[in-house]
Amino acid sequence: MGIFEAVILGLVQGLTEFLPVSSSAHLRIVGELFPALGDPGVTFTAVVQIGTELAVVLYFRDDIIRIIRAWFNGLPFGPWKDRSPEDPQDARLGWIVIIGTIPIVVLGLFLEGAIESVFRNLYLTALTLALFAVFLGLADRFSTHVKSVSDLSLRDGLILGFAQSMALVPGVSRSGGTITVGLMLGYTREAAARVSFLLAIPAVLGSGFYRLFTDDGTGPQAGAVATTVATVVSFIVGYIVIVWFLKLISTKSYLPFVTYRLLLAAVIVTLLTAGILAPQ
Secondary structure (H helix, E strand, O other): OOHHHHHHHHHHHHHHOOOOOOHHHHHHHHHHHOOOOOOOOHHHHHHHHHHHHHHHHHHOHHHHHHHHHHHHHOOOOHHHOOOOOOOHHHHHHHHHHHHHHHHHHHHHHHOHHHHOOHHHOHHHHHHHHHHHHHHHHHHHHHOOOOEOHHHOOHHHHHHHHHHHHHHHOOOOOHHHHHHHHHHHOOEOHHHHHHHHHHHHHHHHHHHHHHHHHHOOOOOOOOOHHHHHHHHHHHHHHHHHHHHHHHHHHOOOOOHHHHHHHHHHHHHHHHHHHOOOOOOO
């Protein structure tokens, strides 16, 4: 893989990972439309994915440190048993992230075969893009938008965890599924987005490291330079997208993303019908 191709894939990953538009769908389509990009391999995909998620860790570093400290201080055993968290909600957020990560881990391992085969069908991708665009639009329109992150309960965290796991099907979108269900539960736009980012940290990093350590080296390999370039690009672009996205939804609705998803679904179906894209 050349530097140009690495930059393109890094841009696509960074631009789409955190928006409710499905990064997996975009990477699948870009790979089909531009055969020169080819299959970059498991290692490349894993490292670039980890790089993108590090942008989330950097942006939410203060929240993450506070949550981890509160979670440990709230444990009833070990060297922390005599301490108490400064804010019980932070400790609860730690448990919510853990509990909310379980569904995608279990379902990801159980459905691994389908994820690499059946779920990659572009007709299914187009369907999920359009269907969940409608769900996102309805949830955004009719949500009460009253709950904040401090209102998050263990029950809601588990529900949001199952919502996140729907992203195992390309086209759903990890952030899109979580944000949609968060809105349905009555959370504000910004709260739903922030929770989706926090829930994604262990899920995306775990997936990335799993792919990295299970790569036997027999598949396609992009090379160290290309992988590094794509990772840096995705990290920088991803961080910019996070800042922009959170500012946008603090004053605007999710309608632009609903519209974009519907248009993208229509484009995919058109290209499939014309024979430009192959379904599988």
